[in-house]
Amino acid sequence: MTTQAGKPLAIALENCAKTFPDGTRALEPLDFAIHAGETVVFLGPSGCGKTTTLRIIAGLEEPDAGGRVLFDGEDVTRLPIEQRNVGMVFQSYALFPNMTVAGNIGYGLRIRGTQEAALKARVGEMLDMMQIARLADRRIDQLSGGQRQRVALARALAVRPRALLLDEPLTALDAKLRDTLRLDIDSLLRSLGITAIYVTHDQAEAMALGDRIVVMEHGRVAQIGEPREIYQRPATRFVAEFIGTMNRLTGSAKNGVFSCKAGNLPWAEAPANATEILFRPEDIRVAESHEETGLQGTVAAAFFLGDRTRLFVEVGEARPLVIESTARRAFRHGETVRLAIDPRGLVVL
Amino acid sequence: MRHESRRLILLLLPAGIFFAAFFLLPMARLFFIGGSGKTGWAAYAAILTDAHYFSSLLSTLGVATATTAATLAISGISGVFLQRHKFPGNGALVAMLTLPLAFPGVVIGFMVIMLAGRMGLIGQVTQALTGEKLVFAYTMSGLFMGYVYFSIPRTILTVMAAAEKLDPRLEEAARSLGASPWRVVLDVIIPGLKPAFISAGAICFATAVGAFGTAFTLAAKINVLPMVIYTEFTLSANIAMAAALSFVLGIVTWLVLAVARTAAGSSVAAAG
Amino acid sequence: MKHRGLFLLQLGFTLVVCAFLIVPVILSIMAGLTVNYFVGIESGLTLRWVIEVWNGYRDTIFLSIGLSLACLVVTLILGVPAAYVLAKRQTALTRAMEELLVMPVAVPGLATALALIVTYGSLSGFRTSWGFILVGHVLFTLPFMVRSVLAVLSAIDLKTLEEGAASLGAGFWPRFRDIVLPNCRSGILAGSLMVVTLSMGEFNMTWLLHTPFTKTLPVGLADAYASLRLEVGSAYTLVFFLMIMPLLLALQAFAKPRPAKFVAEETE
Ligand SMILES: Nc1ncnc2c1ncn2[C@@H]1O[C@H](COP(=O)(O)OP(=O)(O)OP(=O)(O)O)[C@@H](O)[C@H]1O
Ligand SMILES: [Mg+2]
Numbered sequence: 092m093t094t095q096a097g098k099p100l101a102i103a104l105e106n107c108a109k110t111f112p113d114g115t116r117a118l119e120p121l122d123f124a125i126h127a128g129e130t131v132v133f134l135g136p137s138g139c140g141k142t143t144t145l146r147i148i149a150g151l152e153e154p155d156a157g158g159r160v161l162f163d164g165e166d167v168t169r170l171p172i173e174q175r176n177v178g179m180v181f182q183s184y185a186l187f188p189n190m191t192v193a194g195n196i197g198y199g200l201r202i203r204g205t206q207e208a209a210l211k212a213r214v215g216e217m218l219d220m221m222q223i224a225r226l227a228d229r230r231i232d233q234l235s236g237g238q239r240q241r242v243a244l245a246r247a248l249a250v251r252p253r254a255l256l257l258d259e260p261l262t263a264l265d266a267k268l269r270d271t272l273r274l275d276i277d278s279l280l281r282s283l284g285i286t287a288i289y290v291t292h293d294q295a296e297a298m299a300l301g302d303r304i305v306v307m308e309h310g311r312v313a314q315i316g317e318p319r320e321i322y323q324r325p326a327t328r329f330v331a332e333f334i335g336t337m338n339r340l341t342g343s344a345k346n347g348v349f350s351c352k353a354g355n356l357p358w359a360e361a362p363a364n365a366t367e368i369l370f371r372p373e374d375i376r377v378a379e380s381h382e383e384t385g386l387q388g389t390v391a392a393a394f395f396l397g398d399r400t401r402l403f404v405e406v407g408e409a410r411p412l413v414i415e416s417t418a419r420r421a422f423r424h425g426e427t428v429r430l431a432i433d434p435r436g437l438v439v440l
Numbered sequence: 441m442r443h444e445s446r447r448l449i450l451l452l453l454p455a456g457i458f459f460a461a462f463f464l465l466p467m468a469r470l471f472f473i474g475g476s477g478k479t480g481w482a483a484y485a486a487i488l489t490d491a492h493y494f495s496s497l498l499s500t501l502g503v504a505t506a507t508t509a510a511t512l513a514i515s516g517i518s519g520v521f522l523q524r525h526k527f528p529g530n531g532a533l534v535a536m537l538t539l540p541l542a543f544p545g546v547v548i549g550f551m552v553i554m555l556a557g558r559m560g561l562i563g564q565v566t567q568a569l570t571g572e573k574l575v576f577a578y579t580m581s582g583l584f585m586g587y588v589y590f591s592i593p594r595t596i597l598t599v600m601a602a603a604e605k606l607d608p609r610l611e612e613a614a615r616s617l618g619a620s621p622w623r624v625v626l627d628v629i630i631p632g633l634k635p636a637f638i639s640a641g642a643i644c645f646a647t648a649v650g651a652f653g654t655a656f657t658l659a660a661k662i663n664v665l666p667m668v669i670y671t672e673f674t675l676s677a678n679i680a681m682a683a684a685l686s687f688v689l690g691i692v693t694w695l696v697l698a699v700a701r702t703a704a705g706s707s708v709a710a711a712g
Numbered sequence: 713m714k715h716r717g718l719f720l721l722q723l724g725f726t727l728v729v730c731a732f733l734i735v736p737v738i739l740s741i742m743a744g745l746t747v748n749y750f751v752g753i754e755s756g757l758t759l760r761w762v763i764e765v766w767n768g769y770r771d772t773i774f775l776s777i778g779l780s781l782a783c784l785v786v787t788l789i790l791g792v793p794a795a796y797v798l799a800k801r802q803t804a805l806t807r808a809m810e811e812l813l814v815m816p817v818a819v820p821g822l823a824t825a826l827a828l829i830v831t832y833g834s835l836s837g838f839r840t841s842w843g844f845i846l847v848g849h850v851l852f853t854l855p856f857m858v859r860s861v862l863a864v865l866s867a868i869d870l871k872t873l874e875e876g877a878a879s880l881g882a883g884f885w886p887r888f889r890d891i892v893l894p895n896c897r898s899g900i901l902a903g904s905l906m907v908v909t910l911s912m913g914e915f916n917m918t919w920l921l922h923t924p925f926t927k928t929l930p931v932g933l934a935d936a937y938a939s940l941r942l943e944v945g946s947a948y949t950l951v952f953f954l955m956i957m958p959l960l961l962a963l964q965a966f967a968k969p970r971p972a973k974f975v976a977e978e979t980e
Contacts, residue, residue: 149879151878171883172875172879173878173880173881173883174881176881178879178880179875183869185869185872185875186876187873187876187877187890187894188868188895189891189894189895189897190894198877199880199881199882202881202882203881246876250880250881443884444884448797448800451793451794451796451797452793452794452797452798452806452809454789454793454794455791455793455794455813455854456794458790458854459813459854463815463816463824463851465831466824466827466828466830467819467827469830469831470830470831514729517722517726518725518726521722521723521726525723533726533727536733536734537733538960539737540733541905541960543913544912544913544914544915544930544933545913545930546915546933546937547930547933550740550946550949551736551740554736554739555735555736555739559749559750559942561735561736592733593733594906597902597905601864601898601899601902621715635863639863643817646818647817650817650819650822650823650916651820652820652821652822652916653916653919653930653934656919657934657937665820666822666916669822669823670822673822673826679826679830682822683823683830686820689820690818690819690823693818693819693820694815694819697818
């Protein structure tokens with residue numbers, strides 16, 4: 092046994108590729124390290140290889156020859172999942188229908204030969220932690236989806252795993268429940284300080300939970316970074332478009348000015364070869380009347396959202412610009428507005 | 441993973457050894473004995489070339505097909521009904537419907553005699569009503585009746601087990617989309633039960649082809665293959681012919697089962 | 713109401729099916745207890761025929777009980793692990809194996825019996841023992857056990873359940889014991905019901921496999937139907953019913969699915 096319970100785990104993947112027997116190449120060679128106690132979120136569209144990566148880490152799949160999985164520097168590539176001491180939460184819950192809620196939660200401890208009293212105490216602790224104590228004697232088929240997910244979490248955590256692996260744990264739940272559980276999971280992971288890997292295709296979930304996010308595309312890593320970094324400094328167009336809303340202007344840069352159909356944008360650090368600039372809606376605003384600005388466009392649509400107005404402004408590009416305006420005024424369709432862009436938010440790819 | 445494969449082989453081994461020693465080996469021997477008679481290997485063609493054997497082959501397959509169709513229809517309706525509607529007395533009904541499960545073919549034959557035999561209920565009722573006594577126990581119709589009687593209990597059990605696993609939410613979904621009860625049956629229940637129908641139907645068919653207890657009880661004159669084989673073996677002491685006939689019959693049944701399963705498999709794949 | 717009409721229609725149909733199955737049983741029980749069935753119930757009730765059967769055929773009853781239980785034990789040991797493997801590995805090899813295992817059902821019992829006789833008939837100690845019949849019964853009933861367990865295992869997401877157990881530290885054998893076996897319990901019980909009852913009633917093979925010292929109940933029944941008067945045949949059938957009924961009811965009680973769904977509906 093190479094793993095002991097308790098202290099959080101550092102995980103490293105070295106050259107891990109995966110080709111399924113039917114020839115499907117699910118994963119290109121991947122190198123990646125997860126620090127002890129960190130929450131890493133794998134984010135990407137369906138079929139990009141998130142689950143496959145998670146299953147390789149868990150020990151449910153072996154990487155192609157040459158790939159290695161390291162737990163605290165130790166090679167566990169050939170170690171089956173039952174010896175890795177990782178907790179796993181499945182999208183379909185995978186709760187045992189032949190056991191009660193308490194039986195499910197206590198199963199891992201029972202397998203480890205934990206004494207009855209200690210087992211009972213730990214199960215009680217987990218039930219309380221997940222606020223499902225009154226469900227202890229229920230059968231699994233008598234639970235709602237959210238309750239099942241809590242049981243699945245409790246079951247995975249009861250054995251004090253060194254890492255917690257979650258595969259789209261909230262996808263099957265409704266939005267409201269998802270928000271509640273997401274908060275619960277977040278505070279749980281922070282308080283436990285456990286290494287956690289969380290797979291999702293929901294970017295809001297990824298942003299909220301991840302210390303770092305791994306954005307994946309077609310079996311490859313597109314970018315790894317903190318949520319802020321991923322959002323503000325996307326490394327590729329795919330990342331930029333997959334996460335949040337991105338505005339785009341095409342043109343050319345010369346002498347510290349970027350020129351496009353909407354006008355001229357002074358930008359001291361403009362790279363000479365830039366033909367396209369990207370920026371988030373929050374980095375552009377409607378200029379005040381006294382401000383100097385060389386950019387303008389026409390309002391194509393305006394949606395008043397209460398705290399702000401979402402404007403779609405036509406500037407002669409393929410797509411109108413999206414602007415979140417907090418101005419206390421109404422915008423008319425067809426109205427010409429002058430625009431100000433914060434150069435700090437500009438991204439060139 | 442490799443370790444697991446070894447364990448799985450270990451788990452399969454006892455059944456495999458038993459099966460090889462007591463089925464494959466004896467069957468191989470039977471095959472050679474089938475070709476060791478007076479006519480040699482031609483015995484294997486006799487089922488097609490000999491008019492007597494061929495006609496019994498046809499009537500055997502005919503009665504088995506009819507049995508399967510009737511049993512699936514009856515058990516499908518009652519099985520799904522009993523699984524879906526829990527009412528007082530449901531348990532008793534299920535118990536009664538599965539009661540004959542334990543009846544040997546010979547007892548089934550006796551039940552048919554009780555219903556449609558010379559002293560049977562149907563005879564008495566028809567005599568009272570029309571003045572003419574309807575007796576059909578000792579014919580092919582009696583055999584058909586017996587085989588349906590024989591097959592209903594186990595088919596109902598299979599259907600009920602499968603109906604229990606059917607996700608009621610699928611049905612609710614179909615109904616929510618405006619499907620009528622009949623469409624729900626056609627689009628949700630029957631496709632959902634199809635694997636159960638196919639496996640139960642296949643077993644039903646095979647049992648009807650291979651059984652001989654019922655025919656044995658009803659009459660020696662019923663012209664189905666198992667009776668012919670038995671007569672060859674015991675009365676004519678023609679072991680080679682009996683071996684050849686039973687071997688061919690086994691192959692035919694097995695082929696029908698295999699074809700049924702393949703057809704079901706491909707249509708399932710096309711649907712999903 | 714339309715649904716109510718449909719319900720009654722189905723109920724009526726089911727009752728007719730029930731009558732088809734049960735009426736002859738009742739008739740035969742009556743025949744076994746009447747002095748003279750030809751005359752009818754007016755001739756009086758008697759236990760004479762039953763006692764006659766009990767004295768003459770007691771041994772066949774005990775042999776059949778023992779045989780079917782032995783058959784159950786063997787099919788459990790051979791069949792449940794095999795079904796698990798077949799559920800888990802869908803390869804050409806396991807599919808072929810599944811196909812093969814069903815052959816003793818496809819092949820007429822007469823043929824199987826014939827094959828066993830020509831192969832092992834010369835081992836006289838074996839030929840004359842009840843073990844010889846047991847082999848035939850196991851061959852015939854094993855597929856029912858395997859298929860019944862397999863059906864349940866294929867219906868649940870066995871793979872994910874096992875992965876869940878493995879992630880909690882359970883190795884191969886603990887998983888088999890804690891997850892696989894309990895979750896295919898309904899299949900095992902249904903299979904057991906099949907095996908015991910089929911073994912009890914097996915005639916096609918047994919008729920050829922039996923010796924004068926190893927007569928099972930169905931063999932005795934065939935004897936009685938062929939050679940004795942209707943009342944004795946009926947009385948023997950009655951004894952058979954009496955014997956099989958408690959067993960069947962017990963097995964049915966075990967095999968009854970849990971009413972879990974209804975509890976869930978109430979609590980939601
Ligand atoms: N057992 C398998 N055999 C063959 N191909 C597989 C297998 N499992 C996954 N794949 C394929 O590998 C690719 C990656 O699958 P994976 O399950 O990792 O995607 P994912 O990112 O988790 O997607 P999703 O968000 O839909 O769950 C997919 O193209 C998938 O079809
Ligand atoms: Mg996935």
